[in-house]
Amino acid sequence: MSAPAAIAAEGLERAFDDVLAVQGVDLEVAEGEIYGFLGPNGAGKTTMVRMLTTLLLPTGGRATVAGYDIVREARQVRASIGVALQEAALDPLMTGRELIRLQATLQGLPGGEGRQRADDLLERVDLAAAADRRVGTYSGGMQRRLDLAAALVHEPRLLFLDEPTTGLDPVSRKTIWEEVRALNENGTTVFLTTQYLEEADQLADNVGIIDSGRIVAEGTPTALKTELGNPHIRLQLEEGSIAAAEEICARIGPLLPPVDAKTVLVEVEHGAADIPRVVRALDEAGIEVGSLELVRPSLDDVFVAKTGYHLEQDEDESDSEAVAT
Amino acid sequence: MNRLVTNLRVVRALGLRSIRQTFRRPQLMAPIIVFPTMLLAIQTGGAAGAVDLPGFPPVQSFLQFMLAGAMMQSLMLAGNSGGIALAVDIEMGFTDRLFAAPISRYTIVLGRLAGTGALGLLSALWFFAIGLVFGAEIEGGVPGALLAIFLVTMTAMAVGGIGAAIALRTGTASVVQGLFPLVLVVLFLSSAFFPVELMIEPARTIAEYNPFSFISEGVREPIIAGVDATDTAEALLAIAGIVGLGLLLSARALRHRLRVG
Numbered sequence: 001m002s003a004p005a006a007i008a009a010e011g012l013e014r015a016f017d018d019v020l021a022v023q024g025v026d027l028e029v030a031e032g033e034i035y036g037f038l039g040p041n042g043a044g045k046t047t048m049v050r051m052l053t054t055l056l057l058p059t060g061g062r063a064t065v066a067g068y069d070i071v072r073e074a075r076q077v078r079a080s081i082g083v084a085l086q087e088a089a090l091d092p093l094m095t096g097r098e099l100i101r102l103q104a105t106l107q108g109l110p111g112g113e114g115r116q117r118a119d120d121l122l123e124r125v126d127l128a129a130a131a132d133r134r135v136g137t138y139s140g141g142m143q144r145r146l147d148l149a150a151a152l153v154h155e156p157r158l159l160f161l162d163e164p165t166t167g168l169d170p171v172s173r174k175t176i177w178e179e180v181r182a183l184n185e186n187g188t189t190v191f192l193t194t195q196y197l198e199e200a201d202q203l204a205d206n207v208g209i210i211d212s213g214r215i216v217a218e219g220t221p222t223a224l225k226t227e228l229g230n231p232h233i234r235l236q237l238e239e240g241s242i243a244a245a246e247e248i249c250a251r252i253g254p255l256l257p258p259v260d261a262k263t264v265l266v267e268v269e270h271g272a273a274d275i276p277r278v279v280r281a282l283d284e285a286g287i288e289v290g291s292l293e294l295v296r297p298s299l300d301d302v303f304v305a306k307t308g309y310h311l312e313q314d315e316d317e318s319d320s321e322a323v324a325t
Numbered sequence: 326m327n328r329l330v331t332n333l334r335v336v337r338a339l340g341l342r343s344i345r346q347t348f349r350r351p352q353l354m355a356p357i358i359v360f361p362t363m364l365l366a367i368q369t370g371g372a373a374g375a376v377d378l379p380g381f382p383p384v385q386s387f388l389q390f391m392l393a394g395a396m397m398q399s400l401m402l403a404g405n406s407g408g409i410a411l412a413v414d415i416e417m418g419f420t421d422r423l424f425a426a427p428i429s430r431y432t433i434v435l436g437r438l439a440g441t442g443a444l445g446l447l448s449a450l451w452f453f454a455i456g457l458v459f460g461a462e463i464e465g466g467v468p469g470a471l472l473a474i475f476l477v478t479m480t481a482m483a484v485g486g487i488g489a490a491i492a493l494r495t496g497t498a499s500v501v502q503g504l505f506p507l508v509l510v511v512l513f514l515s516s517a518f519f520p521v522e523l524m525i526e527p528a529r530t531i532a533e534y535n536p537f538s539f540i541s542e543g544v545r546e547p548i549i550a551g552v553d554a555t556d557t558a559e560a561l562l563a564i565a566g567i568v569g570l571g572l573l574l575s576a577r578a579l580r581h582r583l584r585v586g
Contacts, residue, residue, distance in 0.1 A: 016585075053425050057584055079427035089418035093349045094342065105338040106426035108331045134349075150422070 004067050006031045006158050006189040007052060013060030014047050021047040023213040024061060029191060029206070031157075034184050036204030036221075037193040038299070044213040045193040046086055049162045052191070053083050066158050079107075082151035086162040086193075089147070092136030096127050096146050099135060100153060107154035114153070121149040125179070141172030148179060158189045165199060177203055197299040207299070209306055216306040221299060228297040228305055231271045232256055233278055235264040236290035248281045262290075271296065332432045339423075339436020344443050346410055353410060356402035356505075357444055358451060365395040365455070368518070380522045384549045389461040392452050393473070393545035397517040397537065399448035400481035401508045405501065407441035408488020412498040415582075424583075434489050434575050438482045445481025449474040461548070469547030472557065476544050479564050486571020493578035517541040536563035 007029035014022040022044045029035040039045050050056035052065050054074040063070045066080035090099060100121055104114030122131045125145040135143060144164060151159060161180065165173040180203055184190055194200055200207050201221050209217040209224075217224055230253075237245050239261055246255060249266040252274065256265035268274035272294055282289055347353045365388075373387040384390045414420045423433045453463070453470060463470050492501050512518065514528055515537040524532055532538050543560020546553045 055421055055424055055583075075427050078425055081425075083422075083425045085418060085421055085425075089422045091342075091346070091414070091417070091419050093346055098342075098345075102338055102342060103422070103426075105334055106423065106428055108427065111334075 004031075005029060005064075006033075007035070007063070007065050007191060009052070009061065009063035011061035012048070012051060012058055012063050014044075014051055014056065015059045021213050022051070022058075025210070025213075025215055027063075027208060027215065029189065031189055032184070032187055033205040034180065034190040034192060034203050036200035036207040037191065037210060038195070038197070038200045038207055038303070039193075039210035040195060043210045045195075045210055046162055047213075048210070049083075049085070049160055049191070049193055053081060053160050054078055079154075080156060080158060082154070082156035082159045084144075084147045084151040084159075084161050084164055086166065090135045090143055092134060094135055095132050096122060096135060096138070097131040099146065100150055103150040103153045109154060117153050121152060125149045139172075141168050141175065144168060144172065144176060145179070148176065152183070157187070159183065159191070161190060161192045163193055163195065165194070165196065173199070197303070201299050209303060211307045217302060224302045225297040225299065228301055230267050230269050231294055231296040232265050232267045233275065234293040234295055235266070235278070235282075236262055236292075237264060238262070238288060238290070241287045244285060245282060245287050248285055248287070249278065252278055252281065268294075328429075332429050335426075335428050335432045336436045336439050339433065340439030340443060343407065343410065343437055343440020347406065347440070347444060350410075353406045356406055357399050357448055360402065361395045361399040361448070361452075362455065364398065365391055365452070368394075369459075375519075378523060380520065382520055382549065385462050385464075386460065388456060388459055389549055390545070391518070392456045392461060392548055393541050394512075394517040395452050395455075396449055396473070396477045396544060397480075397515075397541050398509075398512055399452065400445045400477050401484055401512060401537075402505075403441050403444040403448060403481050404484025404486075404488045405504060405508050406488075407437055407444075407485040408492040408501040408504075409498050411437050411489050412492035412496060412501045415492065415496040416498055430579055430583075431576075434486070434493075434579070437489055438485045441485030441488075442478045442482040445478045446474060448481070449477040456548075463548055465547030465551045469552050472552055473544045473547045476540065476557075476560050476564070479561075480540050480544075480567070483564050483567035483571055486568060486575055490571055490574030490578045493575060493582055496582070511535070511537060515541055516545075536566055539563040 005028045007027060009025055009027040012022060012025045012027070013020065025048065037045050037048065047056065051058045052063060052070060054070055054077050057071065065077045068076040068080065070077055094102070097118055100118035101114055104117055109117060122128045125148060127142060127146055127149070130138065130142060135146065138146065148164065164180070165176050168176070177199070180190055180192070192203060204221060206219065207221050207224060208215050235245060235249070242261065242264060245264050249255060249264055253267045253269065256267055258265060266278065275292065275294060279289065279292065347357070369388045369391055375381060376384055376387050376390065382390070420433065424430060453474070456463070465472065488501060491504065495501065514531045515535040516532055517537060521529060521532045521538060539559040540563050542556050546556040
């Protein structure tokens with residue numbers, strides 16, 4: 001008999017007047033995994049999180065969280081989960097220590113235990129020195145760490161993180177990632193929404209891609225990328241040698257449509273292991289290679305394939321290994 | 326039992342937070358203490374001769390008469406400030422933290438009201454201190470003062486309930502803040518600052534039925550004359566009515582908030 005899912009949703013829906021923000025979502029998150037819920041702004045990620053954390057009633061379908069129905073057993077759901085919502089919901093007038101202690105009281109921890117947990121958590125997220133400063137004086141990264149610490153005060157087995165690193169600098173982002181990984185290694189199930197492909201790729205065991213309120217793809221990041229096909233090698237050559245290079249490369253793998261007159265794209269089955277073969281064949285034919293790059297399908301490619309547009313317009317998210325020659 | 330203890334601890338914690346929040350945000354503190362004190366000073370300085378008007382109730386001084394009005398103004402604005410603070414919590418997402426906790430959602434409102442009640446208590450103590458320093462006598466003695474303090478505290482909580490309901494319903498601090506002038510209109514159309522008998526129509530009729538007139542008289546009688554059972558009972562009934570209305574509106578607003586998110 002398999003273990004019950006940490007989160008299970010069937011046909012979950014939420015309408016706001018005439019707008020269906022979440023449209024019949026089916027979802028299953030296993031105990032102990034990090035589930036990355038990926039989508040652009042307005043895709044329905046936060047609405048899903050608000051329903052699963054009992055902050056918003058669904059208008060259709062059903063869901064259980066930690067084995068409890070989110071409508072009929074909302075209090076049990078809330079006792080079982082930790083929640084860090086988008087835009088850290090912190091009171092700028094409280095100190096970090098006051099906030100964690102209040103959270104401990106909200107979670108029903110006795111006074112002494114709550115105070116001890118607050119001190120331990122502030123230490124753990126490296127905020128002990130700033131614990132008695134008002135939250136309004138914290139940096140964005142510090143506020144996120146405090147929010148995360150507050151969500152952990154009752155040691156929940158299931159943690160909801162709604163865009164935990166949005167707006168953070170790369171260093172703060174990595175600190176949050178490390179903390180999430182450490183929590184997961186200790187057995188905490190994490191439901192993480194994000195609009196960062198790299199975050200989902202780095203952290204998630206399974207990824208669900210949501211667009212316009214519907215899940216359009218689901219699986220491990222590797223499986224989703226593999227679905228798109230093999231990696232390819234991008235070769236930059238002199239214009240006069242393109243035809244000869246194409247002929248040679250076609251013997252190694254199928255050619256992909258070129259992006260310009262100086263480029264040859266060849267799909268390879270074994271990734272980096274195929275690079276020496278290509279280089280040797282071209283060298284033997286006397287063809288000079290300007291540059292060579294192995295391009296693997298990225299989650300962005302998956303996103304484009306499933307939705308028809310890029311999730312991150314401003315960042316080049318291709319997983320590529322460039323080899324200068 | 327365990328759940329009751331937890332909920333009481335939550336009410337206490339949220340009440341303390343509410344008080345701290347008021348002290349740390351001067352714009353919330355000013356309407357509760359500073360404005361009513363200034364108005365009290367201006368009125369007692371400029372209109373002290375009103376006590377000689379025919380029909381004015383027998384009082385030791387205009388300050389003695391006005392103490393209840395200053396307390397009423399203070400507690401009304403404390404209730405309004407409590408509503409504003411709750412709306413700010415909603416705007417910045419802090420209430421989501423509370424709604425996502427395994428507590429009765431009514432403790433969130435009760436915690437806010439406990440804080441507002443404490444501010445009402447503080448205001449009553451402040452104005453009694455001012456009255457005593459400037460020579461006002463408390464005719465009802467210590468029991469009368471305690472009764473007035475109790476009524477002020479309870480009324481602050483009752484008015485806070487209305488403020489909380491509006492905050493929960495609208496989720497917008499500016500809307501609750503916009504009620505500030507209305508609070509003053511309600512007060513000026515009651516016996517808080519002037520005896521009903523000396524008002525002209527239609528203000529007089531409105532003031533006669535205004536529940537805040539009953540509360541004002543309940544607070545004033547122990548100061549200017551002594552404890553009066555009828556005035557006290559009427560004040561308690563008026564407070565109960567406002568509490569009932571506040572709870573009803575808050576419950577409906579809470580359900581609405583959960584529906585709309």
